Amino acid sequence: MHPGRQLAVLGLVFVVLYLLVFFAAGAEGSARDRLHPKLGLDLIGGTQVTYQASLLTNGQVPPRQNMEQARDIMESRVNALGVSEAEVVIEGDRNIVVSVAGKEADELKNIGQAAQMRFRKVLKATVDVAAAAANPPAASAAPSGSAKPSAGTTKAPNISGTSKPSTAPSTAASGGQGGGEQAPNPSASAPAPTATAAAPSASALPTPSASAAPVPGTAIPTRADVEKKVGPEAWAAASKLTDVPDLSQNPQAAVPLAKFGTLTGLEVNALTPEMQYNVPTISCKQLQDRPNGAIDDEHAKATACDKSGRKMYMDVAKVIGTDIASASPQYDQQQGQWVVSLDFKTDGQKKWADLTREAYNKTANDGCENAAGALGGDGQHCHVAVVLDKTVISAPEIQGVLTGQSQITGNFDAKSARQLADQIQYGALPVTFTAGQAMTVSPTLGTAQLKAGLLAAAIGMALVAIYAFFYYRLLGTVIFLSLILSGVLTYGALVFLGRATGFTLTLAGIAGFIVSLGVAADSFVIYFERLKDEIHEGRSPRSAVPRAWVRARRTIISANTITIMAAVVLYIVSIGAVKGFAAALGLATIIDLMVVFLFRHPIMTMFANTKAFLSPRVSGLGKVLPARTKSDEAPRTSRAKEA
Template sequence: MKPPSRSGPRPVRALIALAAIIVIMLISVLGNETLSPGKWHQQFKVGLGLDLSSGTEVVLKAETHDGKAPASGEMRQAIAVEQSRVDRTGTSGAQVQQQGSDTINVTVPGKPSYDLVTVVSRSSQLSVRPVYLEAPYVPPSAASASPVTYGDAALVNAATLKLFDKEVCTPGRDASTVNPSWQKTVGYSPSGDQWGALKGQIVSCDSSGTKYVLGQAAYVGSDITSVNAGLQQDSAQWVVDLSLDNGAAAKFATLTTSQYGSYYAGSHSGNPDDQALDSTAVVLDGNVTSAEETAQPITAGNVQITAGGSAGFTQAQATSLADTLKYGSLPLYFKALTANTISAQLGRSSLDAGLIAGIIGLALVTVYLFAYYRGLGLVAVSSLLLAALLAYLSVVLLSKYQHFTMSLSAIAGLVVAIGITADSFIIYFERLRDDARDGKSLRSAAESGWKRARRTILVSDTVSFLAAALLYHFAVSDVQGFAYTLGLTTLIDVLVVFLFTRPMVTLLARTRFFGGGHRWSGLDPARLGAKAPWRSSRR
């Protein structure tokens, strides 16, 4: 005969699964230092928000060509772009707020691992234009030498040619800043193309000091559908790869096909002056980042941006350019007024007071649980402590890998979660005790009580999680921190109840102390008012 198959709960498996989850979380926290116990304490760090730690603050002022205050819609768009730029760095808790009619305040917790001023102040107005005139830099020591200009002045209008003659370009101009003469000349045209005359000619410089007259833009940043930074094929050079929409791809194909024909004719004419007209320049915020001859038509809409000079882009520069293009250009030109390190807004004293209040509250809950549930209080308190451990490890992991920062509101979400976790096992305990009152053995009551409590617990936690999700979606700033931790701990509550509280009760029901209804177990039939004694039904 076959042995009878075993059915029902398998508490040991559930506890092993929970232990495995904790071990995996610990290894993820320790990372490469898993085998170095002396460095373990350095890995358990929680990122703190501005209200608990220091941070960096940048104040930006919008500037327009007519000196008037920017429109409110332009400021709202700029704030959205700035928030996206800061968020893409992985920093949690950053705030972008408007102050007055033309000022934006950007605050980031901790010390950012990137140049915050460059990230938030770069306008990221990109265009690609044909080169009409090109004049290499002539150092002052060679002032007597006649400057050489390549190209065809007949393609340049008189006003632009006059500006070209007056413009002085020097080597080393920072391409990450807005070209001051370009900003002054072009300005901003809210009724037309961003940053003015994209359909007209501009004068610009590159980092080597070469100055250019550039024609109408073939495409601009808004025509880009995808952008990525990476290494150039068969090279150690970092580049930015772009894909254009259909309209821009067609325009750029027409331009490069025409230039390629001129390039082929110029390369056989022996006249180097002709070849200057067969180049396209990449212009970012008025500065030429690269200008290359068109060696072949580009018709597929896939373009690669390289940096001028032998050094080229660094990985950080290419990634920064790709990210700023990906998250949009600013509709206004912003000048950084100040960039300062700020101290905590509320300070550690508020944190200490909150922690003390939480510890006192937890101690009172613990006393009540033992007084009311007696032996079952061990399971309840252990569930709370385990939930606290999982919440702590989760926050450490989020801080380490997602740059999550803990604010006072987020800590409030964790404290509120104590009540959610307590509600779950209280529901289970009361269902168990109800069945025990009906005369069922503890083993039987543990299973029937769980079946009755399980649905209630899941419904309750689902409502809490949905509330946290909606609050996070519609709220802003610190309230999002509260909603985030509330949702996180709600998920942890489900994990603890299913993988610890229920299995532990099942195991304890098999012991003499709990299964026999000891007076200090919290399951004494006489104290519960059971209809019939059930000690004798214990096997």
């Protein structure tokens, strides 16, 4: 063999790993900062958020079964971020407490979202004009078009997918899959400019005056409560509206409706979807402040806004989140952006095809062409809104009948695409939650236990090294160097995985690394004892090395494979700290197996060609070589006497 080749491969692995540690995405700060692993909640503390479940409509707390299901979904969402060993526990009847390591709460902000996805045909759309409606120009001023929805230049997020040809002819049609229908454009994106009016800030809205009638002391305001608060004149004016008033022609049209701008999100939720859309003084902020689950009813029409500040009145939901089989983040090379890819179930795919066919083959009674001005379409086909909880995340004009895999596109990065995919993938929460303030929690063990764990690892390695030098001498050097190399590679992998996948080092993980020292020592014992057996059988030390490797290799691979399989099974069936122990044990065992092939055997081959290896006192083969030498000399002496 050529040991230099294996050592070169190992050197390349080492260089690549530490280049990733120092220069891969997420590596920031000084060299020391970049070498710092991600530590767990028990060692450095972290962030804790309490999610409180909303009461049911009958005023009762959610069933325990629903709370358990919600806890499992939240834990799955956290674990999808990486091996973070988060603590997700039910506290009392209504609270779920989620704790993760670190001082930032970013990883927790989406864990408790309902993730109710609905696909709704957009019937009407307008730019949010609440700010302009609350501050109309003087009555004597000439009408201004400043409040009129206008098209912007920002491209809206969209959804696209594989489409079959449609029966409706289209001059813009190009290509398609299937047969019997004229092919439409297979993309459902809306390339035309879209409205981009920003949602008004809270300061731009009218604030409740001291004389405003307070909502009666009920936990959930009713429509009658809201009518009393805004007054009979404002309520009557709102009830007569059939669409959003054109403020460019009549800026004073919103004046009688000003008190609707004083409503809270809970009070706005008591209004009909039609009134929520038609009243211009109801802003996107008020709609977003509605309670979670406000528009989850798939059999009811709904009003919601997208992040660009466009208000939409939408049809009943004909495709829902449970119709989706899987969701995954992908980087679309053609579009140069992150997307969320959707695969529908069999029934869901049919519903999705029917919905896109209905939107594409628009009828005269749809009226959905009214949305084209605000959403940037050409008015030839309807738009379909993808609604997540209370927010429209995409509203493309459908330009084909989509029958295959579809993609949600928008202003996603890798992290936000992953979060959305995980929310869809792991399902909607059966209970609606409200997130409390994020709190910093102190470590349950702390740095003292971390130092104790590292000290235990150092003592374990030192004992193995002392025993190896005492028993194997020169061969003990191979053991010591292998352990050092395994430790350096394991540490680099730990730092990189913590940054790339969220792998978190806890005290249980340190225990896994300590146990792996015994696995590594077993590999040495198997190899070196096999080497002694070969010498006992009459082979020279140099010829015994390759033969001992061949015979020990299978045993080493089998032993390490069993350890890795045990770690995988333990990782799958366990939770929390035990999962971290299994991950650390499996990682260390894999690295040890790599060191066996790329370092231990090549270095032994090189040692076998040295004079020191043939010396019984230096090589550690002292009891084997003299016995073999005496057995070789006895036949030579008898042959000399006979001569």
